[in-house]
Amino acid sequence: MKKDVVIIGASDVGISAALRIRELDQSIKPLVIADNKFPNFSICGIPFFIGGEVKKSSNLAHRKEKDLKNAGMELLLETKVEKVVPDEKKIIAVNNKGTQEIYYDNLVLGTGGVNIEPAISGLELPEVFFMRWMDDAISFDNFIKENQPQKAAVIGGGYVGLEMADALKKRGLEVTVLEFMDSVLTTVNPRFRKLIKDKLENEGIEVILNTEVKNIEKIESGLKISGSNDLKLKVDTAVVSVGTKPNSFLAEGTELAINERGAFKVNKKMQTSIKDIYAGGDCAETLDFLTENYRYYALGTVAHKHGRIIGSNICGKESYFDGSIGTQSIKLFDQVISRTGLNEKEAEEAGFDPISTEITADDHKAYYPPAYKTYIKVIADKDSRQIIGAQILGSYHAEISKRIDIFAAAIYNQMTVEKFSQLDLSYTPPLSSPWDPVQKAVQQLELEF
Amino acid sequence: MKKDVVIIGASDVGISAALRIRELDQSIKPLVIADNKFPNFSICGIPFFIGGEVKKSSNLAHRKEKDLKNAGMELLLETKVEKVVPDEKKIIAVNNKGTQEIYYDNLVLGTGGVNIEPAISGLELPEVFFMRWMDDAISFDNFIKENQPQKAAVIGGGYVGLEMADALKKRGLEVTVLEFMDSVLTTVNPRFRKLIKDKLENEGIEVILNTEVKNIEKIESGLKISGSNDLKLKVDTAVVSVGTKPNSFLAEGTELAINERGAFKVNKKMQTSIKDIYAGGDCAETLDFLTENYRYYALGTVAHKHGRIIGSNICGKESYFDGSIGTQSIKLFDQVISRTGLNEKEAEEAGFDPISTEITADDHKAYYPPAYKTYIKVIADKDSRQIIGAQILGSYHAEISKRIDIFAAAIYNQMTVEKFSQLDLSYTPPLSSPWDPVQKAVQQLELEF
Numbered sequence: 001m002k003k004d005v006v007i008i009g010a011s012d013v014g015i016s017a018a019l020r021i022r023e024l025d026q027s028i029k030p031l032v033i034a035d036n037k038f039p040n041f042s043i044c045g046i047p048f049f050i051g052g053e054v055k056k057s058s059n060l061a062h063r064k065e066k067d068l069k070n071a072g073m074e075l076l077l078e079t080k081v082e083k084v085v086p087d088e089k090k091i092i093a094v095n096n097k098g099t100q101e102i103y104y105d106n107l108v109l110g111t112g113g114v115n116i117e118p119a120i121s122g123l124e125l126p127e128v129f130f131m132r133w134m135d136d137a138i139s140f141d142n143f144i145k146e147n148q149p150q151k152a153a154v155i156g157g158g159y160v161g162l163e164m165a166d167a168l169k170k171r172g173l174e175v176t177v178l179e180f181m182d183s184v185l186t187t188v189n190p191r192f193r194k195l196i197k198d199k200l201e202n203e204g205i206e207v208i209l210n211t212e213v214k215n216i217e218k219i220e221s222g223l224k225i226s227g228s229n230d231l232k233l234k235v236d237t238a239v240v241s242v243g244t245k246p247n248s249f250l251a252e253g254t255e256l257a258i259n260e261r262g263a264f265k266v267n268k269k270m271q272t273s274i275k276d277i278y279a280g281g282d283c284a285e286t287l288d289f290l291t292e293n294y295r296y297y298a299l300g301t302v303a304h305k306h307g308r309i310i311g312s313n314i315c316g317k318e319s320y321f322d323g324s325i326g327t328q329s330i331k332l333f334d335q336v337i338s339r340t341g342l343n344e345k346e347a348e349e350a351g352f353d354p355i356s357t358e359i360t361a362d363d364h365k366a367y368y369p370p371a372y373k374t375y376i377k378v379i380a381d382k383d384s385r386q387i388i389g390a391q392i393l394g395s396y397h398a399e400i401s402k403r404i405d406i407f408a409a410a411i412y413n414q415m416t417v418e419k420f421s422q423l424d425l426s427y428t429p430p431l432s433s434p435w436d437p438v439q440k441a442v443q444q445l446e447l448e449f
Numbered sequence: 450m451k452k453d454v455v456i457i458g459a460s461d462v463g464i465s466a467a468l469r470i471r472e473l474d475q476s477i478k479p480l481v482i483a484d485n486k487f488p489n490f491s492i493c494g495i496p497f498f499i500g501g502e503v504k505k506s507s508n509l510a511h512r513k514e515k516d517l518k519n520a521g522m523e524l525l526l527e528t529k530v531e532k533v534v535p536d537e538k539k540i541i542a543v544n545n546k547g548t549q550e551i552y553y554d555n556l557v558l559g560t561g562g563v564n565i566e567p568a569i570s571g572l573e574l575p576e577v578f579f580m581r582w583m584d585d586a587i588s589f590d591n592f593i594k595e596n597q598p599q600k601a602a603v604i605g606g607g608y609v610g611l612e613m614a615d616a617l618k619k620r621g622l623e624v625t626v627l628e629f630m631d632s633v634l635t636t637v638n639p640r641f642r643k644l645i646k647d648k649l650e651n652e653g654i655e656v657i658l659n660t661e662v663k664n665i666e667k668i669e670s671g672l673k674i675s676g677s678n679d680l681k682l683k684v685d686t687a688v689v690s691v692g693t694k695p696n697s698f699l700a701e702g703t704e705l706a707i708n709e710r711g712a713f714k715v716n717k718k719m720q721t722s723i724k725d726i727y728a729g730g731d732c733a734e735t736l737d738f739l740t741e742n743y744r745y746y747a748l749g750t751v752a753h754k755h756g757r758i759i760g761s762n763i764c765g766k767e768s769y770f771d772g773s774i775g776t777q778s779i780k781l782f783d784q785v786i787s788r789t790g791l792n793e794k795e796a797e798e799a800g801f802d803p804i805s806t807e808i809t810a811d812d813h814k815a816y817y818p819p820a821y822k823t824y825i826k827v828i829a830d831k832d833s834r835q836i837i838g839a840q841i842l843g844s845y846h847a848e849i850s851k852r853i854d855i856f857a858a859a860i861y862n863q864m865t866v867e868k869f870s871q872l873d874l875s876y877t878p879p880l881s882s883p884w885d886p887v888q889k890a891v892q893q894l895e896l897e898f
Contacts, residue, residue, distance in 0.1 A: 012883065023896065045878045048817050059816040289873070301876045304883040308870065322871045329875040338875050367508040368497050401880040402851035408873050409858035421757065422771045424738070424857050426778040426787050427750045429494045431850040434461060434753040447472065 003074075005030040005314055006091060006104040008081045008250070010039035012300050013110030013281035015068065016307025017314070022072040024315035031102070032068075033076045033093060038134040039068060044300050046137040047160065050144075051167030057138050084109075084250050086274045106276050106314045109264060110307065113244035113282030113298050118155070120240070122216030127223050127237045131164060132244075140239070149236030150174060153225055155213050156242040157184030159330050162196070164239050165205050166332050176206040176233060178213050178225070180242075187328070188339055189377050191358060192393045196337060203333050208233075244298040246283045259285050261296055268320040270310045278313070280306025289323030289412065290342055290388055291350040297324050327408045329401040336396050338404035341389030341411045344379060353382040354389075357445040361437035363398035365429040372398040376441040378407070382449065385416040387442065399431070406438050417446045452523075454479040454763055455540060455553040457530045457699070459488035461752035462559030462730035462759070464517065469760025471521040477764070480551070481517075482525045482542060487583035488517060493749050495586040496609065499593075500616030506587050533558075533699045535723045555725050555763045558713060559756065562693035562731030562747050567604070569689070571665030576672050576686045580613060581693075589688070598622060598685030602674055604662050605690040606633030608779050611645070613688050614654050615781050625655040625682060627662050627674070629691075636777070637788055638826050640807060641842045645786060652782050657682075693747040695732045708734050710745055717769040719759045727762070729755025738772030738861065739791055739837055740799040746773050776857045778850040785845050787853035790838030790860045793828060802831040803838075806894040810886035812847035814878040821847040825890040827856070831898065834865040836891065848880065855887050866895045 005021060007014040010032045018030040032039065038061075045060045054060060068075060079095035090103045115130045117123060127149075129140045143149075150173060154165045157179035168175045177184065177200065183193035184200070184207060197207050213227040222236040246263040250256070257265040257273035264272050264279035268287065272279050281303030285294040302324045312319035327340040347354035356379040362371040374394035380387050390407035392400045410420055420442040427434050435443070454470060456463040459481045467479040481488065487510075494509045503509060517524060528544035539552045564579045566572060576598075578589045592598075599622060603614045606628035617624045626633065626649065632642040633649070633656060646656050662676040671685040695712040699705070706714040706722035713721050713728035717736065721728050730752030734743040751773045761768035776789040796803035805828040811820035823843035829836050839856035841849045859869055869891040876883050884892070 042814060042816065042878060044876070044883075045814060045816055048878060053818075054816045299876075300883045301873065305870070305873075322868075325873045327873040327875045329877040329880060331877050331879045336877075336880065340873065340875065365491060365494060367491065367494055367503045369502075396879075397846070399848045399851040401875045401877065402848040402855065402885075405855050405872070405874045405885070406851065406858055408875065409855055409862070412872055413858070413862035413864070415862070419771075421754070423854070423861055424750065424754075424774045424776040424789065425854045426776045426789065426850045426857065427493070427748075428778040428780050428785075428850065429491060429497060430780045430845075431778060431785065434493075434749045436851075436854070 001100060002103040003031045004028045005106045005108065006102055007032045007108040007110060008091070009110030009112055010034035010075065010077070011041070011043065011110060011112055011281070012303035013307040013310070014108060015040045015062070016304045017108050017110065017311040018073040019071060020308045020311025021315055024312065024317055026072065028315070029072055029074055031074045031076060033079050033081055035078065035080045036133060036135060037077050039065060039075055039077060041134050043133060046131055047163035047167040049137055050140060050164065051170040053170070057134060057141065060134070081250065084254055084256070084277070086254050086256070086277060089276065106278065108310055109250060109272070109277065109279035109283055110281050111247040111250060111283040114247045115240070116243040116245050118213070118240065118242050120155070120213050120216060123240060125216060125218055125223065127218070128216055129237065129239050131160060131239055131241060143237065144171065147236070149222070151222070151235040153178055153233060153235045153238040155238060155240045157207070158241065158243065159185070159328065161241040162200070162332055163330065164241060165200065169203060169205055176208060176235065178211055178231070179207070179209050180212050182210050185337065187343065188337060188391050189343060192337060192375065192377070192391060195375065195393055196332065199333060199335055244282055246296070248283050259294065261285070263296055269313050269318070270306050270321060271313070278310040280310055287321055287323040289325045292323070293350070297326055299324070299328065301327065322412070325408060325411050327404060329404065331396060334396045335393065336398070336400040337393045338400050339391040340404050340408040341387070342379065343389055347379060347381070347388055352388055354379050355382050355445065355448060356380070357441065357448055359441045359444050361440050362433070363394060363437060364431050365433055368430045374398050374400065374437055376437055378441045378445050380417050380445055385418065385449070386414050387411055387417060387420060403436070403438050417442050417449070450549060451552040452480045453477045454555045454557065455551055456481045456557040456559060457540070458559030458561055459483035459524065459526070460490070460492065460559060460561055460730070461749050462756040463557060464489045464511070465753045465756025466557050466559065466760040466763070467522040468520060469757045470764055473761065473764040473766055475521065478521055478523055480523045480525060482528050482530055484527065484529045485582060485584060486526050488514060488524055488526060490583050492582060495580055496612035496616040498586055499589060499613065500619040502619070506583060506590065509583070530699065533703055533705070533726070535703055535705070535726060538725065555727065557759055558699060558721070558726065558728035558732055559730050560696040560699060560732040563696045564689070565692040565694050567662070567689065567691050569604070569662050569665060572689060574665060574667055574672065576667070577665055578686065578688050580609060580688055580690060592686065593620065596685070598671070600671070600684040601625070602627055602682060602684045602687040603690065604687060605692070606630070606656070607690065607692065608634070608777065610690040611649070611781055612779065613690060614649065618652060618654055625657060625684065627660055627680070628656070628658050629661050631659050634786065636792065637786060637840050638792060641786060641824065641826070641840060644824065644842055645781065648782060648784055693731055695745070697732050708743065712745055718762050718767070719755050719770060720762070727759040729759055736770055736772040738774045741772070742799070746775055748773070748777065750776065774857060774860050776853060778853065780845060783845045784842065785847070785849040786842045787849050788840040789853050789857040790836070791828065792838055792840070796828060796830070796837055801837060803828050804831050804894065804897060805829070806890065806897055808890045808893050810889050811882070812843060812886060813880050814882055817879045823847050823849065823886055825886055827890045827894050829866050829894055834867065834898070835863050836860055836866060836869060852885070852887050866891050866898070
């Protein structure tokens, strides 16, 4: 079988690439191959499904299978690609009907990430779950329905771990978060970490820091988790979420270059080291806009950008990825925490001379109640005076996730602290101030140069 | 009396300039003169006070009098400046204690705007109100309390008129909006105008278009309003809001240049035609960023920028106003309407070759209910491919006013439609999509080039 474009992986990169191709060139009918039966599902939505805010797992589909077909792509599901043979421009795919060789003109690797498995014994127990793909979510949901666990441990206090803690609490479980480091969400600044921990505890979640989980064992009444600092915790189920690493096993036996972390090396056109093979998303490295280094960001937004750029380049519309600045938002209970750009440590490591400030400001005029107290941290580089990072924490109702995007736009456009005050941002008393809080923060920072 | 800095007007420009001066040079103690007793009040908040969402008029103070004094400015209230004598660098001020001459090194004109008075007979009736300053608001509030009017007419369907219609409805009155043009809020695109009119009508507000009010007369039971199209309307009170013109009477007898609209002419440093005299806000003209023409924007955000730049320049920190792009948001009931940059007509008039698109998109992933349908219009210039305008309409909960700011930042940074897709905007399913709706709109526009 021969195809113009073969795409391995039907998640963000794969589907974005296929949609872009169809947008630009209707003569190409990309073949998208997935090892599961859930093409184009929003895996970022899994915690909300577990928490019950999303009623059915099928709701998590960005598009339904028939929409994808109608959009002009061909789907080959529940099919595992075992090998890429670049010299012959073919792949070898296996499913329950057998093995087939598929030849390609262009190949897209969107194989995603795999779970980092910490050195904990007992991860294979049926009460222990990783939470990455739809299969994981559906299994865990079924487990909860059938076994009605009362107590859960979440191992890992990063983005997904905290979303899962929130979800399980909403689902009615008692939840303990276990974190190896000295705080949850270490990507944000210390003040925010403390506020988040306080929030989790106020919501009834136990947070245990500085503690390494070493062992999970089955006991009569559930699981016993033990580890450093005399950790001894009895729970009914555990979710492990300690990070993502690239799924790049297809590099084996090829000249496909991978970096020291195992991610496919790519250039700005998202081309791998082998002609006509592209890669993007969680299986590939990501150019960092500010440092011009390659980093590893496992983010849906980045994967969508990669996919679109791959689609453009395959269709001959030259397109370059300018880089990510790591913009992320997370909703926990009624709070939102957003970040973009570098934190101080990252900035120093990248050779910047960071200067920063933190302010507390109402999201809008306090005379129009309720106004929400909002914490804003901004970081600039002393020499260039450019804004290089920002973090905001506050109410779900305080438009925080789109306020961080004002910073994201400023960073991308290399705006200085002075120029930021020139931005003509919108104001009406129920929604902002004549100087938006983001500008107040930068004006405060300007004084500290 | 001699002062380093004399500021006429204690609203946005005056206080912003004074605060900036104090920030940069504590040796200067600016004298701020106001013809009223409400320094630094948020007149943008007046409709929310009338509507009852702001409980006391005093809440509308951005800062209290003592805060202003503590910040290091001197206040001279209820004092009218009658004349500026630039040759002698002095002003003549009158209050109930008499007349005084005050000499200045630097003078700031922040005299604001005055109401445009349409050619309607009866505007002087005590049941007819303009709504600009705190005195107006307090008088109207007292009038409502004392007379308990049942029916109100709002003459003028612009921003303030519609906010007042919303407010009076919340206050329990029956409301009719009377508009001379063929739609309300003519600064936004036709589809939005229609949606806004429908919204007002759904909320029980009568909207009468294409109708010129000519006469308001007192009748036994209230007011009779008549005009073109056989308009005959009985109400108990009327609010007139047909626009703002600059309050520049201090130009009389001086060489202070004013433009054809009566606004003080200024350069990018906010200097008038006379040395050491600055002007900003509603009494001055405003540089338009996109067209590089001077326009008239009566906006608090612009006035704050002007004031800050004036303060910087007075203190010797050279500062230039890059221009406004007319970003505005309005909340009407549970809807927000935002705009930034040019609409198509303005773009054509300014010599651009506009191309536009409109999309409807959920503000965030629909699987996390409730998602809100959001209308987005984007306008770009065909030659430069730069985004030059955007408008968004939708729910109060859809972060619309900060989404328009992403466009505002893009326009200020002269981003092309292609570059806009590179923006690393934040995503979490309860608050956005992997491509934020603003990016979806621009990607749609890109296809239409």
